[in-house]
Amino acid sequence: MDMTRQHIVFLTGAGVSAESGLSTFRGKDGMWTNEEWVHLASTDALYNETQKCLDFYNWRRKQLSEVEPNEAHKMIAELEKEHEVTVITQNVDAPVYNMMGQRVDKSQKGLVIYKGKKYVNK
Numbered sequence: 231m232d233m234t235r236q237h238i239v240f241l242t243g244a245g246v247s248a249e250s251g252l253s254t255f256r257g258k259d260g261m262w263t264n265e266e267w268v269h270l271a272s273t274d275a276l277y278n279e280t281q282k283c284l285d286f287y288n289w290r291r292k293q294l295s296e297v298e299p300n301e302a303h304k305m306i307a308e309l310e311k312e313h314e315v316t317v318i319t320q321n322v323d324a325p326v327y328n329m330m331g332q333r334v335d336k337s338q339k340g341l342v343i344y345k346g347k348k349y350v351n352k
Contacts, residue, residue: 237314240306246319249300252293 244254254260261267269275270286299307309315 235313237316238309239316239318242302242317242319244320246300246302249302250297252297 244257248254248257255262267286270279270283272283275283275286306315306317
């Protein structure tokens with residue numbers, strides 16, 4: 231079968247993150263169902279309970295550093311071998327796309343982060 235090189239665009243959401251074991255924000259057991267976490271993620275906590283707020287975000291970043299690629303990440307990486315692939319994500323698991331070898335060089339070419347960038351290590 232002759233497949234010509236195509237430009238494939240993926241728009242990913244929380245389901246991809248959840249498959250890697252990350253808590254989603256709005257799901258049944260999502261992070262926003264925990265009132266303490268909602269507070270710790272707020273600007274009020276940042277200004278009035280700075281260390282607790284920073285601890286919360288550092289805990290979340292630690293979670294992200296331990297994430298393993300799932301089948302969706304692997305499939306996208308596999309397609310990239312033969313096609314031009316762009317991933318548009320609102321997920322906080324953007325670093326996993328880096329691990330999988332999506333064309334994410336220093337310019338982040340091939341990966342568009344819609345939100346969740348606060349978790350990307352620079």
